[in-house]
Amino acid sequence: MAKVVIFGVQDFAQLGNFYLRHDSPHEVVAFSVHEKYMPEGRSFEGLPVVPFERVEETYAPSEYSFFAPMSHRRMNRLRESVYREIKGKGYGLVSYVSSRATVLPGVEIGDNCFILEDNTVQPFVRVGDNVVLWSGNHIGHHSVIRDHVLFTSHVVLSGHCTVEPYCFFGVNAAVRDRALIAEGTLVAMGAVVTRDTEPWGVYKGNPAKKSEVLSKDLDF
Numbered sequence: 001m002a003k004v005v006i007f008g009v010q011d012f013a014q015l016g017n018f019y020l021r022h023d024s025p026h027e028v029v030a031f032s033v034h035e036k037y038m039p040e041g042r043s044f045e046g047l048p049v050v051p052f053e054r055v056e057e058t059y060a061p062s063e064y065s066f067f068a069p070m071s072h073r074r075m076n077r078l079r080e081s082v083y084r085e086i087k088g089k090g091y092g093l094v095s096y097v098s099s100r101a102t103v104l105p106g107v108e109i110g111d112n113c114f115i116l117e118d119n120t121v122q123p124f125v126r127v128g129d130n131v132v133l134w135s136g137n138h139i140g141h142h143s144v145i146r147d148h149v150l151f152t153s154h155v156v157l158s159g160h161c162t163v164e165p166y167c168f169f170g171v172n173a174a175v176r177d178r179a180l181i182a183e184g185t186l187v188a189m190g191a192v193v194t195r196d197t198e199p200w201g202v203y204k205g206n207p208a209k210k211s212e213v214l215s216k217d218l219d220f
Helices: 011-023 052-058 077-088
Strands: 003-007 027-033 047-051 065-067 201-204 209-214
Touching: 003 011, 011 027, 027 052, 047 052
Parallel strands: 003 027, 003 065, 027 047
Antiparallel strands: 201 209
């Protein structure tokens, strides 16, 4: 059990609070955002909101942990930036794994992961730090998901795949076995990836084809 400060005051933070309160041993004690984003009243969900720049003055890293359940903005790089800021202040970060997810014994899961209900994570999978698996995904055996990745819902990642950092998977995407999903790949909704991808590529269709635009250039 940890006493937890959640980063953010928007939907993902509200959901993080809900899941930790109803389905974890952790106690959420406060929220935190950068000073310029402080809400009126300095409260959210009935709890105090403290400026991140001074959060350690009230919630010391030796006594409290953080959780930063943020979205995919800038291909997960915004979430990475906040994650590194939190680590830089000396905080540990908790992960949330739903009690309604099927995570087989021996699966490795890093910190600040947000794994929701109805995910199936098969044996010998490794999940890095700061990964979001929204509801209903299938993560195939012997696959590796590296840091700062987001799966939406109902994505099928077949066995022995490797997903490099900063990737994003749209709803109902599918990836064949042993595929290498390169850094920053955006797999669009319903796309079917049948071969290795290229860094920062955007892949659409069935079979998926690479777009002319780069994912890191999208306002996404």
